[in-house]
Amino acid sequence: MGSLLSVRNISKSFVRGTMVLRDLSLEVAGDDRLVIIGPSGGGKSTLIRCIMGLEEIDGGQIDFIGNPYVYVDKNNSRTRIDKKSQLKIGMVFQNYTLFPHLSVLQNLVLASVKVRKESRGDAKEKATELLRRFNLLDKESEYPNKLSGGQKQRVAIARALMLEPKLMLFDEITSALDPELVAEVLDVMHQLARQDMAMVIITHEMEFARKIATEVALIDEGQIIERDVPEIIFDNANQARTREFLSHFAR
Numbered sequence: 001m002g003s004l005l006s007v008r009n010i011s012k013s014f015v016r017g018t019m020v021l022r023d024l025s026l027e028v029a030g031d032d033r034l035v036i037i038g039p040s041g042g043g044k045s046t047l048i049r050c051i052m053g054l055e056e057i058d059g060g061q062i063d064f065i066g067n068p069y070v071y072v073d074k075n076n077s078r079t080r081i082d083k084k085s086q087l088k089i090g091m092v093f094q095n096y097t098l099f100p101h102l103s104v105l106q107n108l109v110l111a112s113v114k115v116r117k118e119s120r121g122d123a124k125e126k127a128t129e130l131l132r133r134f135n136l137l138d139k140e141s142e143y144p145n146k147l148s149g150g151q152k153q154r155v156a157i158a159r160a161l162m163l164e165p166k167l168m169l170f171d172e173i174t175s176a177l178d179p180e181l182v183a184e185v186l187d188v189m190h191q192l193a194r195q196d197m198a199m200v201i202i203t204h205e206m207e208f209a210r211k212i213a214t215e216v217a218l219i220d221e222g223q224i225i226e227r228d229v230p231e232i233i234f235d236n237a238n239q240a241r242t243r244e245f246l247s248h249f250a251r
Contacts, residue, residue: 010060022222035213043222090160091169105140150181
């Protein structure tokens with residue numbers, strides 16, 4: 001399958017000249033499940049935020065479905081983002097980002113009505129089906145403060161899917177959860193994997209990464225150190241830095 005997302009030589013620095021991404025490139029095909037691992041501060045979250053169009057870039061370009069998506073305007077050096085492409089990418093954060101004053105069902109419906117301009121009836125039908133799939137139908141009238149962390153994260157995933165994205169981005173979505181709640185969120189992501197949803201996933205859950213990824217990439221100091229299939233990365237990594245990082249995760 002051809003490239004869905006093409007990140008080409010992007011760089012990103014923050015104040016005081018700290019380089020976070022260094023001439024980084026990667027490709028994601030339409031059926032890829034790319035899991036990104038690496039130490040904290042290595043650039044993982046910055047990369048995924050650049051892909052979502054939430055961070056400006058200093059150089060390089062991101063193409064989506066063959067079209068320029070995030071790029072630097074040569075006239076004024078400002079980052080440009082193609083909004084139509086951005087709407088085809090969904091992202092789920094580690095802190096849920098649900099609207100606290102809306103019920104579960106209202107959180108989902110609002111996304112489709114406001115962004116996709118769907119009728120409330122169509123949006124409600126689609127939302128109800130997603131809640132049924134994710135075993136949340138009995139929570140449709142609840143407000144976020146009545147939900148467990150795992151339930152909130154499943155609602156956040158369902159809300160992102162309401163926009164029918166071509167690519168889903170997940171940034172450490174289990175990191176704030178108690179261990180017993182992690183499994184229910186990972187089960188939802190396994191559902192998406194079975195439907196060949198293209199995904200870029202940042203996680204510290206190595207066993208989950210091994211099971212769900214089509215490829216795994218280690219990012220450190222703003223660069224991709226190594227990228228390969230899970231069997232190679234976890235059992236026979238080529239780079240010493242990859243082996244050293246994984247040594248901290250006992251199986």
